[in-house]
Amino acid sequence: MAINILISDPLSEDGIYPLRQEQELDLNIVSNTGLAPEELKAIIKDFDVLLVRSQTKVTREIIEAADNLKLIGRAGVGVDNIDLEAATEKGIIVVNAPDGNTNSAAEHTTAMIMALARHIPHAYQSLMEGRWDRKKFVGVELKNKTLGVVGFGRIGQEVAHRAKGNRMNVIAYDPFLTAEKAEKAGVDYGSVEDVAKVADFITVHTPLLDSTRHMINENIFNIMKDGVRIINCARGGIIDEEALYAAIESGKVAGAALDVMEEEPFVGNKLLDLPQVIATPHLGASTIEAQESVAVDVSNDILSYFKHGTVLNPVNMPSVPKDMVAKVEPFFELGDKIGKLVSHLTDEPINEVNIYYSGDLANFDVRPLTNNTVKGILTRNLGNHVNNVNARYLADRNDIKINEHKSTRAKAFLNSITVELVTNNTTHKVKGTLLAGLGARIVQIDDYNVDINPEGHILFIKHTDKPGAIGLVGTLLADQNINIATMQVGRAIEGGDAIMVLSVDHVVEYVDFLKQQKNIFEVKAITL
Numbered sequence: 036m037a038i039n040i041l042i043s044d045p046l047s048e049d050g051i052y053p054l055r056q057e058q059e060l061d062l063n064i065v066s067n068t069g070l071a072p073e074e075l076k077a078i079i080k081d082f083d084v085l086l087v088r089s090q091t092k093v094t095r096e097i098i099e100a101a102d103n104l105k106l107i108g109r110a111g112v113g114v115d116n117i118d119l120e121a122a123t124e125k126g127i128i129v130v131n132a133p134d135g136n137t138n139s140a141a142e143h144t145t146a147m148i149m150a151l152a153r154h155i156p157h158a159y160q161s162l163m164e165g166r167w168d169r170k171k172f173v174g175v176e177l178k179n180k181t182l183g184v185v186g187f188g189r190i191g192q193e194v195a196h197r198a199k200g201n202r203m204n205v206i207a208y209d210p211f212l213t214a215e216k217a218e219k220a221g222v223d224y225g226s227v228e229d230v231a232k233v234a235d236f237i238t239v240h241t242p243l244l245d246s247t248r249h250m251i252n253e254n255i256f257n258i259m260k261d262g263v264r265i266i267n268c269a270r271g272g273i274i275d276e277e278a279l280y281a282a283i284e285s286g287k288v289a290g291a292a293l294d295v296m297e298e299e300p301f302v303g304n305k306l307l308d309l310p311q312v313i314a315t316p317h318l319g320a321s322t323i324e325a326q327e328s329v330a331v332d333v334s335n336d337i338l339s340y341f342k343h344g345t346v347l348n349p350v351n352m353p354s355v356p357k358d359m360v361a362k363v364e365p366f367f368e369l370g371d372k373i374g375k376l377v378s379h380l381t382d383e384p385i386n387e388v389n390i391y392y393s394g395d396l397a398n399f400d401v402r403p404l405t406n407n408t409v410k411g412i413l414t415r416n417l418g419n420h421v422n423n424v425n426a427r428y429l430a431d432r433n434d435i436k437i438n439e440h441k442s443t444r445a446k447a448f449l450n451s452i453t454v455e456l457v458t459n460n461t462t463h464k465v466k467g468t469l470l471a472g473l474g475a476r477i478v479q480i481d482d483y484n485v486d487i488n489p490e491g492h493i494l495f496i497k498h499t500d501k502p503g504a505i506g507l508v509g510t511l512l513a514d515q516n517i518n519i520a521t522m523q524v525g526r527a528i529e530g531g532d533a534i535m536v537l538s539v540d541h542v543v544e545y546v547d548f549l550k551q552q553k554n555i556f557e558v559k560a561i562t563l
């Protein structure tokens with residue numbers, strides 16, 4: 036079946052080349068840019084993939100209408116134009132391209148710092164208007180000035196590096212910035228207040244989050260040096276625009292260079308009326324190189340997702356390096372099957388899930404595996420809309436605690452996964468392993484050792500260990516024309532509780548005729 040891809044913002048044609056020349060997958064690529072929200076909502080149900088930059092607003096309303104959408108690709112860093120919560124709830128994976136535009140955004144920031152220091156836009160405009168005004172545009176040098184960098188991630192670090200090339204001192208603030216990292220980068224570090232107090236230029240490079248919204252506000256402007264210059268090439272909203280306006284009017288701030296604002300497009304914003312403000316229309320990533328690079332990155336993630344089920348740059352899933360995912364990938368199906376099987380062993384609400392990884396497997400990052408196993412557990416009650424993107428979210432929403440346990444000590448098997456479900460009254464567990472050449476095997480159900488191929492239709496029967504039980508079940512199933520392919524029996528002690536696990540050739544819909552038999556006290560029909 037064709038995979039329908041909608042490109043709803045202008046993307047580099049060279050960047051989507053990996054999609055255009057794809058042979059293995061049947062891709063149907065539709066470019067339809069500049070759609071109004073209502074238009075996008077009307078067509079989105081026909082697409083498996085939506086590819087955007089920052090113009091398309093992928094709201095909850097759009098996502099709710101997107102019945103076939105599996106992946107949203109953001110050709111760039113910021114995903115504030117995508118309702119991540121709605122995407123996660125619907126099991127839609129969101130990927131971005133975090134590295135592809137770092138250099139361009141850092142270069143643009145550097146250009147803005149220089150343009151601000153030397154009044155380049157205003158001087159050019161004045162010249163174009165026929166004036167030769169040299170006195171009005173006296174600037175300041177960068178050398179020996181201090182640049183404050185708020186947000187010392189990819190772009191913040193690159194900007195700092197370039198500023199040092201201009202012989203500036205740099206002081207940075209980032210909650211993840213350690214003394215060692217600052218020393219290695221050759222910058223000072225401190226709190227946002229420390230940065231505000233000493234910097235001559237302050238540039239922000241954080242994402243827009245609840246914690247960063249208006250982090251540069253009236254209080255922070257008040258403690259800045261007089262004549263400070265402010266740069267924002269990250270996201271509108273990090274700086275409180277009312278407070279910036281007031282600080283410019285009061286003379287506290289000598290100038291501001293803005294590539295982004297709270298509302299975009301920002302034509303008509305009153306900050307643009309101030310002669311101290313220079314601005315560009317969100318051009319930080321607008322270079323041929325960056326646009327090609329981000330489009331290539333998301334295109335490759337789309338291909339990787341549909342070919343291997345893995346992506347390099349997930350936004351709403353744990354990011355695990357590709358080689359690590361490859362190590363745990365063979366266990367994905369086993370985790371899913373164990374999850375499905377164990378979920379049938381209880382009808383009570385699950386409080387807690389303990390997943391034990393033993394052997395070599397415990398050396399790896401097993402988070403994707405856990406997601407897949409939790410997906411298997413939840414599918415019984417939540418249906419097929421559970422996937423490994425929304426499984427953990429849905430577990431949280433249903434107050435199910437997920438615990439991972441790891442032990443490199445392998446007992447009978449090189450690797451094993453044991454999933455234990457804890458309810459108010461019971462604990463049930465299923466253990467499985469991968470056997471070389473034989474594939475997935477279930478080797479324990481509760482306290483019974485078994486050897487089951489977790490495939491197809493399974494009947495799980497709990498009974499009292501009495502002579503005749505096996506024959507009786509065989510006869511009853513034969514009466515219903517149900518053919519048994521394999522049968523496993525297990526018991527803890529002679530004459531005590533015992534189990535039978537049968538694989539049968541087709542779905543068994545009614546099991547009441549088995550439940551009514553003396554000595555049989557539990558019957559489950561499970562399809563794996």
Ligand SMILES: NC(=O)C1=CN([C@@H]2O[C@H](COP(=O)(O)OP(=O)(O)OC[C@H]3O[C@@H](n4cnc5c(N)ncnc54)[C@H](O)[C@@H]3O)[C@@H](O)[C@H]2O)C=CC1
Pocket residue numbers: 112113114133136137140185186187188189190191208209210211240241242243246247250268269270294295317318319320321
């Ligand atoms: N103008 C444009 O066209 C472009 C804008 N951007 C924007 O630039 C920003 C930075 O991008 P990257 O450096 O790639 O992201 P990044 O994720 O590498 O770095 C962001 C840094 O902000 C830090 N941070 C988070 N909360 C903070 C807080 N309260 N105070 C201080 N630091 C905090 C994080 O710890 C992280 O180190 C993003 O908002 C992104 O959307 C990125 C590319 C182009």
Ligand SMILES: O=C(O)CCC(=O)C(=O)O
Pocket residue numbers: 088089110111112113114136317319320321
């Ligand atoms: O797509 C663009 O040009 C915007 C880039 C951007 O703001 C980002 O990557 O966060």
